[in-house]
Amino acid sequence: MSLHLQRDLDQLKKEILQLGSMVETAINNAILALNDRRPELAENVFSEEILIDEKEVLIEEDCLKILALHQPVAVDLRFIVVVLKVNNDLERMGDFAVNVAKRAVFLSSQNPIPYPPEFTDKMSKSIRTMVHNSLDALVKLDVDLARNVIAMDDVVDDVNRQMYVELQALMENDSSTIERAIGLLSTSRYLERIADLATNIAEDVIFMVEGEVVRHQTGC
Amino acid sequence: MSLHLQRDLDQLKKEILQLGSMVETAINNAILALNDRRPELAENVFSEEILIDEKEVLIEEDCLKILALHQPVAVDLRFIVVVLKVNNDLERMGDFAVNVAKRAVFLSSQNPIPYPPEFTDKMSKSIRTMVHNSLDALVKLDVDLARNVIAMDDVVDDVNRQMYVELQALMENDSSTIERAIGLLSTSRYLERIADLATNIAEDVIFMVEGEVVRHQTGC
Known part of the structure; x- marks a missing residue:
C-alpha cells in the first residue's frame, strides 16, 4: 500500500470517529432530555444533526476521492465500502436522536407517567455502549468487541418489548395516559432502531475481518 | 469505458432491479396481508425476505468485484457507490415488510377496528409507486421521476399523522381497541419508513446526476 493511501485511510478513520462522536453526543443529549426531562437539551440535538448531515456528505466525498485516486483493492477496498455504509448508519442514528428529542420536548411538558426503570438505566446505557463500541470495533478491527455489541442488542429488544407490555x-x-404512552413507545422504538444500526456496524466489522456474513442471522 | 466494465455495470443494473422487484413483491404481499386480512400471505413475505438477504450480499460482492477489477472513476464510480447504498436500503425495506406482515398476522386474528380509508388506498398505493419509481429513476438516471418520488413522501407522512390522531x-x-390500534400504528410507521427509504434512493439519484445534495433538505 502506498504511503499516500495509508495517510488518506488514517484520515478517513479519524473522520468517521469524529462523526461517531457527534452522533454519540446527539444520542446522549436526546436520552438526557427524555430521562431527566430537560427539553432545553433537545435544541443541542437539532443543531448537532445539521452538522452530522454535513459531515456525512463530506465523508462520502472523501471515500469517492480515495477510490478514484488510489484505486485500492482487497482489504482497503472493503474497508472503504464499510465506511460508506457506517457513514450512512451514523447519519440515520442522528435522525433517530432528533426524533427522540422531539418526543422529549412533548413529554417534558406533560405530567410524567410510570414506565419500567429498565428503560432509563439498562436500555439507555446499553445503547450508548453499543454505539461507542461498534465504532471502536471498526477502527481497531476488533471482532470480539463487535460480537459483544451484537449480543447487547438482545437486552435492548427485551426492554423495548417490556415497554410495550x-x-x-x-x-x-387509564385512558388519560394514551397520548404520553404513545410518545414514550415511539422513543423506545427509535432507541431500538439506533441499537439495530449499531448492530449493523458491528456485523459489517466482522464481515470485513472474517468474511463471515453475520448480518442476516439476528432477525430484524 | 471498457466493454467489460460496461457489461458488468449493465449486469449490476439488472441485479439491483431484480432485488427491487423482490422487495416490491414482499411489500405488496405485506400490504395485502394487512388490508385484505389475508395472513397466509405473510408466509410469502417471510420466505421472500430470506432471498432478499441473500441477494443483497451477492450484489455487494459484485460491487466490490467491479471496483477491484475495473477501478472505475467519475460517473461509473459514483453509480457503484449509489448501488451499494440502494442495496442496503432495499434490504431494510424487506425487513420492514416482514414487520408489517407480522402485525398483519396478529391483526387478522382480531376483530377489525376502524381507521382512515386513506391508509389502505392513498398510503399503500403511494408507497408501492414510490418504491417502483425510485428504482426506475435509478436505472434510467431520471431526475424528474426521482423528484416525483420525493414529493410523494409528504402524502405518506400526512396519512401517517392522520392515523396517529x-x-x-x-x-x-374504547380501551378494548388499544392493542390492535398500537399494532396498526406500528404498521403505519413501518410503511412510512419504507417511503423514507424510497425517498433516500431518489435523493441519491439526483445527487448522482446533478451533484446536488437534496438528501438533507426534506427533514427526517
Missing part, C-alpha cells in the same frame, strides 16, 4: 396495560387502565 | 381518539374512547 407495561405501557399498554397503563393505557388500558 | 384518529387511532389515539379511538383508544381514548
Whole structure:
C-alpha cells in the first residue's frame, strides 16, 4: 500500500470517529432530555444533526476521492465500502436522536407517567455502549468487541418489548395516559432502531475481518 | 469505458432491479396481508425476505468485484457507490415488510377496528409507486421521476399523522381497541419508513446526476 493511501485511510478513520462522536453526543443529549426531562437539551440535538448531515456528505466525498485516486483493492477496498455504509448508519442514528428529542420536548411538558426503570438505566446505557463500541470495533478491527455489541442488542429488544407490555396495560387502565404512552413507545422504538444500526456496524466489522456474513442471522 | 466494465455495470443494473422487484413483491404481499386480512400471505413475505438477504450480499460482492477489477472513476464510480447504498436500503425495506406482515398476522386474528380509508388506498398505493419509481429513476438516471418520488413522501407522512390522531381518539374512547390500534400504528410507521427509504434512493439519484445534495433538505 502506498504511503499516500495509508495517510488518506488514517484520515478517513479519524473522520468517521469524529462523526461517531457527534452522533454519540446527539444520542446522549436526546436520552438526557427524555430521562431527566430537560427539553432545553433537545435544541443541542437539532443543531448537532445539521452538522452530522454535513459531515456525512463530506465523508462520502472523501471515500469517492480515495477510490478514484488510489484505486485500492482487497482489504482497503472493503474497508472503504464499510465506511460508506457506517457513514450512512451514523447519519440515520442522528435522525433517530432528533426524533427522540422531539418526543422529549412533548413529554417534558406533560405530567410524567410510570414506565419500567429498565428503560432509563439498562436500555439507555446499553445503547450508548453499543454505539461507542461498534465504532471502536471498526477502527481497531476488533471482532470480539463487535460480537459483544451484537449480543447487547438482545437486552435492548427485551426492554423495548417490556415497554410495550407495561405501557399498554397503563393505557388500558387509564385512558388519560394514551397520548404520553404513545410518545414514550415511539422513543423506545427509535432507541431500538439506533441499537439495530449499531448492530449493523458491528456485523459489517466482522464481515470485513472474517468474511463471515453475520448480518442476516439476528432477525430484524 | 471498457466493454467489460460496461457489461458488468449493465449486469449490476439488472441485479439491483431484480432485488427491487423482490422487495416490491414482499411489500405488496405485506400490504395485502394487512388490508385484505389475508395472513397466509405473510408466509410469502417471510420466505421472500430470506432471498432478499441473500441477494443483497451477492450484489455487494459484485460491487466490490467491479471496483477491484475495473477501478472505475467519475460517473461509473459514483453509480457503484449509489448501488451499494440502494442495496442496503432495499434490504431494510424487506425487513420492514416482514414487520408489517407480522402485525398483519396478529391483526387478522382480531376483530377489525376502524381507521382512515386513506391508509389502505392513498398510503399503500403511494408507497408501492414510490418504491417502483425510485428504482426506475435509478436505472434510467431520471431526475424528474426521482423528484416525483420525493414529493410523494409528504402524502405518506400526512396519512401517517392522520392515523396517529384518529387511532389515539379511538383508544381514548374504547380501551378494548388499544392493542390492535398500537399494532396498526406500528404498521403505519413501518410503511412510512419504507417511503423514507424510497425517498433516500431518489435523493441519491439526483445527487448522482446533478451533484446536488437534496438528501438533507426534506427533514427526517
